[in-house]
Structures are given as structure tokens and as C-alpha cells.
Amino acid sequence: MNRLPGLDLLRAWAIVWVMLFHSYVVGGLGERFAWLGNDGWMGVDLFFVLSGYLIGHQLLAPLARGEPLDWRGFYRRRAYRILPAFLAVLAVYVAWPALREAPGLAPAWQFASFTLNLLIDYEHDKAFSHAWSLCVEEHFYLLFPWLAWWLLRRPSLRKAVALGLGVVAFGMAVRGYVWLHEMASVREQPGPAFGLRFVEGIYYPTWARLDGLLAGVALAALRVGRPQMWMRLQRHAGIVLAAGLGLFVLAWWLFRARLGFWPSVVGYPLLSLALALCVGAASAMPMRWAVPGAGWLARVSYSLYLSHKLALHAVATWWVGPWQWHGFAAFALYAFGVLAVGAALHYMVERSFLRWRDRTPVLAEPAAAGP
Known part of the structure; x- marks a missing residue:
């Protein structure tokens, strides 16, 4: 299937930004370059928007044409796409504690049931904690097909907009309540306890982190339900991109x-709206503007996301530390290690199962689904 270079570029940027952010597990990027990764957590929100858009279009387009919901095919495709690489990395975390980037690991059943983000004890179980975002996406995959089917049984713009605004308002209310009440006992003394409460009550739970996925779905709904408006957006992609970048700067400032309090309550929907505008504009990027290497990073981004903390810790333990490497040489070694481990996971596990899936016509990924 044809890939969209603009979306590949955004996905590549998202995974690089996230990995730079997570460089804190090996001491960070140093004072001179810390700014490159300080806000890299936003890359996860970009992944959410991309997933919402691609999966939203994959489901909404056939439903809008009057086709029945192929829920078995959808869940099987998602299982082949998500589970093999995830379970392979989970097995490494469980079987080889020395490879973990942090000593504590949540019970394996929390990962297997995708409840890690709802039950994690972040103070003691930081290893493989970045799987929280995968839990959010799995909950989305579980519920959204049925919600899309229900909404398109009797299509109503008013009903869809009311539901979307309701989800946004609910998330804002939850985050505001947690910040004002559940974090009250530690709010006056900022420190580790405050950060722990923030992560467990505001940043990780699915019900507080649906803004990005919803923004992506809204973009897909615009493409499916209002094709003329979507074409106008594509024709004026430069203006849309400028608006998205302007809102992004505002969100970054916030x-x-x-x-x-205010970043916790209104920052996430603002950031998601900004990123959705950027995704909408990037989808119109012509092939001649493709950035070399971005397509490959986009293809292996899932495996990189799963494995990069293992790779960082291994490089720090076996090479950078014993050899006393510093500066650019250490950075290059970390980059090589992360890319090598991610590529191995992609080609040996993820891609193998995707090929197996695609040999079965009923399970082959629809063309609109994206990478």
C-alpha cells in the first residue's frame, strides 16, 4: 500500500522525541542538549492522534458505506499487529531482570490484561512503565469499533459532536478533580510524592488521556463524513499547518x-487539537517532499517504542559505563544500540507476524489503515 510521507515524518519525529525524553534512564542528554528531550513526552500524544486518525478512518469509511462492522477481522488484525512484539519484550522483562532499566516490574498479568496504566505502583514498578500508552490504545481498540457502529446506525452530527465534547469535558473534570482533591495532601510540598500522584492519577489512566485519540478520530470523521471540507483542508494545508503549529506553541508554553492545574486540565485537549491540525496538514504532503529515513523509522517505530529502554540500559551497562565513553561517542553508541535492537525486534518478530497476517486475505490490513 502507498504510504503518506507526511504521516511517516510525524511518526518518525514522535518516536525520536519519545526516545530522547526517555534518555533520563541513562542520565539524560546533558545540560547543553537537555532541551531536545525535555518535552518528548508529547510524542506519545502525537502517536495517539495518529492512531485515532488511522484506525478511525479504517473503521468509519466502510461503516459510512453501509458495510457491516467486521469486528472479528478488526480484532484479529490488531492482535497480529500489537501482541507478538509486545509479548516478546514482556518476556525479556520478566525473564531477565538484569536487563530492566529499573529494578521494579509490575506483575506480568497487569501487562497481559492491559491494566498496567490503571493499577501501577509507579514508585516501585518503573520498569517497562511506558507500556501505559499501549494500554490506552488497547482500550480504544476494544471500545471504539462498537461506538462507531452505534453512531453510524443513525448518523447524527449533533450526537457525534455532543459525545466528543462530553468525552473531552469528562477528561478535564477527572484531571481537575484529581489535581484539586486527591493531590491536595502533597500539593503544598512539591516533590517525588506529588509527581507520583500526578503520573498515577492524571497522566496514565485511560479515562484521563483520551484527548489525542479523540482528536484523531474527529479528523477521520471529517474525512469520511465531510469529504468536500476535507478537500478544502488539503488544498490549504499550509494554513492548517501554521494554525496547528501556533496552537502547539501555545500548548508548549502552557x-x-x-x-x-491549568496544564493538567486544559493542556491535553489543546495539545491534541494542535497535533490533529498538523496531522491533517501532513496527510497532504506530496511524495517528493519525503524525508530520507523517515519512512523506515515510521515502520519500526512500534518496535523501537517497546524496546528502547532495554537497549539504553544494556548499552549503558555493558559499553558506555565500562568503557567510560562520553559526549558524542556515547550518544552515537546509544543511538546505534537502540536502532539495532528495535530493528531486530521489528524484522524478527513484528514483521514476521504481519507477513503471516497478510497472507490470509481476510486478515490483510485495509489500504486506509496506514502503517
Whole structure:
């Protein structure tokens, strides 16, 4: 299937940004370059928007044509896409504690049931904690097909908009309540306890982190339900991109105090709207503007996301530390290790199962689904 270079570029940027952010597990990027990764957590929100858009279009387009919901095919495709690489990395975390980037690991059943983000004890179980975002996406995959089917049984713009605004308002209310009440006992003394409460009550739970997925779905709904408006958006992609970048700068400014009340309440929907505009504009990027290497990073981004903390810790333990490497040489070694481990996971596990899936016509990924 044809890939969209603009979306590949955004996905590549998202995974690089996230990995730079997670470089804290090996001491960070140093004072001179810390700014490159400080806000890399936003890359996860970009992944959410991309997933919402691609999966939203994959489901909404056939439903809008009057086709029945192929829920068995959808869940089987998602299982082949998500589970093999995830379970392979989980097996490494469980079987080889020395490879973990942090000593504590949540019970394996929390990962297997995708409840990690709802039950995690972040103070003691930081290893493989970045799987929280995969839990959010799995909950989305579980519920959204049926919600899309229900909405398109009797299509109503008013009903869809009311539901979307309701989800946004609910998330804002939950985050505001947690910040004002559940974090009250530690709010006056900022420190580790405050950050732990923030992560477990505001940042990780699915019901507080649906803004990005919803923004992506809204973009897909615009493409499916209002094709003329979508074409106008594509024709004016430069203006849309400028608007998205402007809102992104506003969100970035608001998140300077990331753990504050207003960033917690309104920052995530603002950031998601900004990223959705960027995704909409990037989808119109012509092939001649493709950035070399971005397509490959986009293809292996899932495996990189799963494995990069293992790779960082291994490189730090076996090479950078014993050899006393510093500066650019250490960075290059970390980059090589992360890319090598991610590529191995992609080609040996993820791609093998995707090929197996695609040999079965009923399970082959629809062309509109994206990478």
C-alpha cells in the first residue's frame, strides 16, 4: 500500500522525541542538549492522534458505506499487529531482570490484561512503565469499533459532536478533580510524592488521556463524513499547518509548568487539537517532499517504542559505563544500540507476524489503515 510521507515524518519525529525524553534512564542528554528531550513526552500524544486518525478512518469509511462492522477481522488484525512484539519484550522483562532499566516490574498479568496504566505502583514498578500508552490504545481498540457502529446506525452530527465534547469535558473534570482533591495532601510540598500522584492519577489512566485519540478520530470523521471540507483542508494545508503549529506553541508554553492545574486540565485537549491540525496538514504532503529515513523509522517505530529502554540500559551497562565513553561517542553508541535492537525486534518478530497476517486475505490490513 502507498504510504503518506507526511504521516511517516510525524511518526518518525514522535518516536525520536519519545526516545530522547526517555534518555533520563541513562542520565539524560546533558545540560547543553537537555532541551531536545525535555518535552518528548508529547510524542506519545502525537502517536495517539495518529492512531485515532488511522484506525478511525479504517473503521468509519466502510461503516459510512453501509458495510457491516467486521469486528472479528478488526480484532484479529490488531492482535497480529500489537501482541507478538509486545509479548516478546514482556518476556525479556520478566525473564531477565538484569536487563530492566529499573529494578521494579509490575506483575506480568497487569501487562497481559492491559491494566498496567490503571493499577501501577509507579514508585516501585518503573520498569517497562511506558507500556501505559499501549494500554490506552488497547482500550480504544476494544471500545471504539462498537461506538462507531452505534453512531453510524443513525448518523447524527449533533450526537457525534455532543459525545466528543462530553468525552473531552469528562477528561478535564477527572484531571481537575484529581489535581484539586486527591493531590491536595502533597500539593503544598512539591516533590517525588506529588509527581507520583500526578503520573498515577492524571497522566496514565485511560479515562484521563483520551484527548489525542479523540482528536484523531474527529479528523477521520471529517474525512469520511465531510469529504468536500476535507478537500478544502488539503488544498490549504499550509494554513492548517501554521494554525496547528501556533496552537502547539501555545500548548508548549502552557506546559512549562507541566504538573500545574491549568496544564493538567486544559493542556491535553489543546495539545491534541494542535497535533490533529498538523496531522491533517501532513496527510497532504506530496511524495517528493519525503524525508530520507523517515519512512523506515515510521515502520519500526512500534518496535523501537517497546524496546528502547532495554537497549539504553544494556548499552549503558555493558559499553558506555565500562568503557567510560562520553559526549558524542556515547550518544552515537546509544543511538546505534537502540536502532539495532528495535530493528531486530521489528524484522524478527513484528514483521514476521504481519507477513503471516497478510497472507490470509481476510486478515490483510485495509489500504486506509496506514502503517
